[in-house]
Amino acid sequence: MLTVLDFLCSDRYIRMGIAERKQRQREEMRAAILEAAWKLVHEEGWQALSIRKIADAIEYSVPVVYDHFENKDAIIAEFNKKGFQLLRKQLQVARAQFTEPDQQLEAIGTGYWDFAFAQKQYYQLMFSLGVPSCESARKIPEVSACMDVIQHTIKQIIDKYRNRYADPFLKFHAFLSMIHGLVSINIIGPANKDELNRLVLKDLISGFIKGCKA
Amino acid sequence: MLTVLDFLCSDRYIRMGIAERKQRQREEMRAAILEAAWKLVHEEGWQALSIRKIADAIEYSVPVVYDHFENKDAIIAEFNKKGFQLLRKQLQVARAQFTEPDQQLEAIGTGYWDFAFAQKQYYQLMFSLGVPSCESARKIPEVSACMDVIQHTIKQIIDKYRNRYADPFLKFHAFLSMIHGLVSINIIGPANKDELNRLVLKDLISGFIKGCKA
DNA sequence: TACATTTGCTAACGGTGTTAGATTTTTTGT
DNA sequence: ACAAAAAATCTAACACCGTTAGCAAATGTA
Numbered sequence: 001m002l003t004v005l006d007f008l009c010s011d012r013y014i015r016m017g018i019a020e021r022k023q024r025q026r027e028e029m030r031a032a033i034l035e036a037a038w039k040l041v042h043e044e045g046w047q048a049l050s051i052r053k054i055a056d057a058i059e060y061s062v063p064v065v066y067d068h069f070e071n072k073d074a075i076i077a078e079f080n081k082k083g084f085q086l087l088r089k090q091l092q093v094a095r096a097q098f099t100e101p102d103q104q105l106e107a108i109g110t111g112y113w114d115f116a117f118a119q120k121q122y123y124q125l126m127f128s129l130g131v132p133s134c135e136s137a138r139k140i141p142e143v144s145a146c147m148d149v150i151q152h153t154i155k156q157i158i159d160k161y162r163n164r165y166a167d168p169f170l171k172f173h174a175f176l177s178m179i180h181g182l183v184s185i186n187i188i189g190p191a192n193k194d195e196l197n198r199l200v201l202k203d204l205i206s207g208f209i210k211g212c213k214a
Numbered sequence: 215m216l217t218v219l220d221f222l223c224s225d226r227y228i229r230m231g232i233a234e235r236k237q238r239q240r241e242e243m244r245a246a247i248l249e250a251a252w253k254l255v256h257e258e259g260w261q262a263l264s265i266r267k268i269a270d271a272i273e274y275s276v277p278v279v280y281d282h283f284e285n286k287d288a289i290i291a292e293f294n295k296k297g298f299q300l301l302r303k304q305l306q307v308a309r310a311q312f313t314e315p316d317q318q319l320e321a322i323g324t325g326y327w328d329f330a331f332a333q334k335q336y337y338q339l340m341f342s343l344g345v346p347s348c349e350s351a352r353k354i355p356e357v358s359a360c361m362d363v364i365q366h367t368i369k370q371i372i373d374k375y376r377n378r379y380a381d382p383f384l385k386f387h388a389f390l391s392m393i394h395g396l397v398s399i400n401i402i403g404p405a406n407k408d409e410l411n412r413l414v415l416k417d418l419i420s421g422f423i424k425g426c427k428a
Numbered sequence: 429t430a431c432a433t434t435t436g437c438t439a440a441c442g443g444t445g446t447t448a449g450a451t452t453t454t455t456t457g458t
Numbered sequence: 459a460c461a462a463a464a465a466a467t468c469t470a471a472c473a474c475c476g477t478t479a480g481c482a483a484a485t486g487t488a
Contacts, residue, residue, distance in 0.1 A: 061437050174414045181395020200388045207425045275468050
């Protein structure tokens with residue numbers, strides 16, 4: 001007759017506990033690496049991020065970092081994913097404020113703008129290397145999911161106004177270009193021109209929505 | 215009585231010749247450095263450019279490069295300047311095809327687009343770090359002169375249609391954002407979607423011009 | 429306790445930008 | 459023509475970087 005107590009005393013259970021602790025410790029180490037990396041990026045920028053500094057920060061030797069990430073790019077990719085998750089969340093919140101797709105798109109535009117400046121480090125990473133509308137980037141689920149929020153809203157506008165000549169994908173492309181361009185031109189240097197550029201943003205978005213209608 | 219021959223035989227003249235040759239050699243070396251650097255960038259991309267490889271290519275030791283350029287950034291800045299000179303030329307040629315500012319701006323837009331893809335290496339450099347509408351970049355005369363071509367044309371459109379509510383600088387900003395955004399989203403990866411994106415470009419520009427009118 | 433496994437470290441390889449100091453070449457003044 | 463001054467050039471180093479092979483120590487298993 002096997003009781004629960006028997007099981008709890010068994011080697012098998014003890015080994016499970018060890019395995020679980022090890023698993024937990026692995027995850028903690030991974031988290032510590034990411035945390036240290038993020039701190040470095042926040043303090044000194046992406047360009048200053050190095051494996052050696054991460055190792056220093058977590059008080060372990062360099063190869064330990066390589067036990068948790070294949071290479072430096074893998075660490076960066078992790079932040080890339082996280083960045084798109086955050087952006088997606090913000091865009092969805094913005095979108096949910098309204099029911100009409102026109103208003104939703106405007107909210108998405110300003111949400112995107114706000115994210116770019118509130119999370120400069122993330123944005124720089126997300127849009128510096130590859131820009132997320134090309135095929136290669138779309139293979140990353142987090143990127144795709146985020147972009148779908150925008151693309152879907154644009155499609156709704158086009159459908160709403162029954163504009164048969166507007167191609168949803170091309171319009172999506174154009175929208176992303178507009179906003180990204182505006183952000184990328186303003187994200188360097190002090191953000192004191194914020195007020196002026198919000199005007200440009202509104203102007204561009206309203207112009208874009210007009211273009212979707214007719 | 216001093217003759218020309220006397221002067222040609224004088225120490226002073228000989229020394230002048232030496233100084234001139236040295237000057238010429240300096241310039242040749244500088245040119246060789248830039249040429250070698252450009253070849254490297256063209257073959258392996260900006261990320262692969264290194265002082266050591268340049269030194270190898272010109273068959274001199276590393277510090278020689280530092281005799282002609284303060285550091286690596288100075289070399290890159292040189293290409294930045296040259297890039298904006300080239301872009302300016304191309305935009306001016308495009309502009310000169312028409313007399314009406316509307317048409318001129320459209321030509322500028324496609325000229326900009328063509329430049330970005332024909333001179334990928336230059337464009338990547340010019341718009342990767344700082345984007346040229348912020349103050350710091352505008353301090354470089356070549357950048358400023360190039361942007362002025364665009365800014366001036368937009369101002370002409372606004373003047374032409376007597377639109378008192380359109381701010382020329384903001385519109386310029388918006389235009390640059392649009393075009394740069396569209397380019398930056400397409401410049402990575404194979405350029406097979408060229409046809410589609412020319413449509414987006416035309417669409418964005420015509421929408422923009424409309425926005426300048428009313 | 430003896431063995432096996434996991435974990436972490438040292439030390440290296442080849443690369444980068446940059447520079448101090450020695451060396452060789454060229455120019456100058458006698 | 460020859461020694462001194464100046465210019466050009468190189469060697470070798472410093473302090474970083476990403477990455478990895480191989481060894482030592484801690485830990486788990488029997």
